[in-house]
Amino acid sequence: MGRILIALEEAGLADNTIVIYISDHGDWLGDHGLILKGPMHYEGLLRVPMIVRGPGVPAGKRVAEPVSTIDLGPTFCDYGGAAPLQTQHGQSLRSLIEGDATRDFAYNEWGIAADAGGCGSQPAHGADAGFQVDRGSAVGGGRDV
Numbered sequence: 001m002g003r004i005l006i007a008l009e010e011a012g013l014a015d016n017t018i019v020i021y022i023s024d025h026g027d028w029l030g031d032h033g034l035i036l037k038g039p040m041h042y043e044g045l046l047r048v049p050m051i052v053r054g055p056g057v058p059a060g061k062r063v064a065e066p067v068s069t070i071d072l073g074p075t076f077c078d079y080g081g082a083a084p085l086q087t088q089h090g091q092s093l094r095s096l097i098e099g100d101a102t103r104d105f106a107y108n109e110w111g112i113a114a115d116a117g118g119c120g121s122q123p124a125h126g127a128d129a130g131f132q133v134d135r136g137s138a139v140g141g142g143r144d145v
Contacts, residue, residue: 058098
């Protein structure tokens with residue numbers, strides 16, 4: 001991360017570039033007797049790092065609202081002043097990052113559907129492919145931005 005920021009500074013691009021560092025998901029490390037990852041939205045999977053740096057981003061600000069990687073596309077479009085080319089299921093994080101906006105939930109997706117055995121193992125599409133993570137729920141909690 002540091003080398004990227006140094007390269008942006010040396011190229012004269014640091015003042016007009018948004019840099020977002022994020023993990024795609026957490027992992028279960030024995031939480032609830034589980035390992036790896038999966039469709040159950042426990043804290044170990046949902047709490048991932050997100051650091052944002054760039055023009056208009058207050059240094060040291062922490063956002064406790066629930067956010068999702070689904071929000072990144074709309075955020076990039078918002079900061080770039082571009083209209084999305086397709087429907088976006090997330091929301092721009094800009095008002096959370098730069099202001100004092102709040103929200104009660106963030107969407108999360110996992111492509112599963114119940115199979116004949118009752119376990120989710122088949123890909124799902126459309127409205128069945130998403131989950132909503134509520135603020136303050138057992139799985140919601142805050143996110144660092």
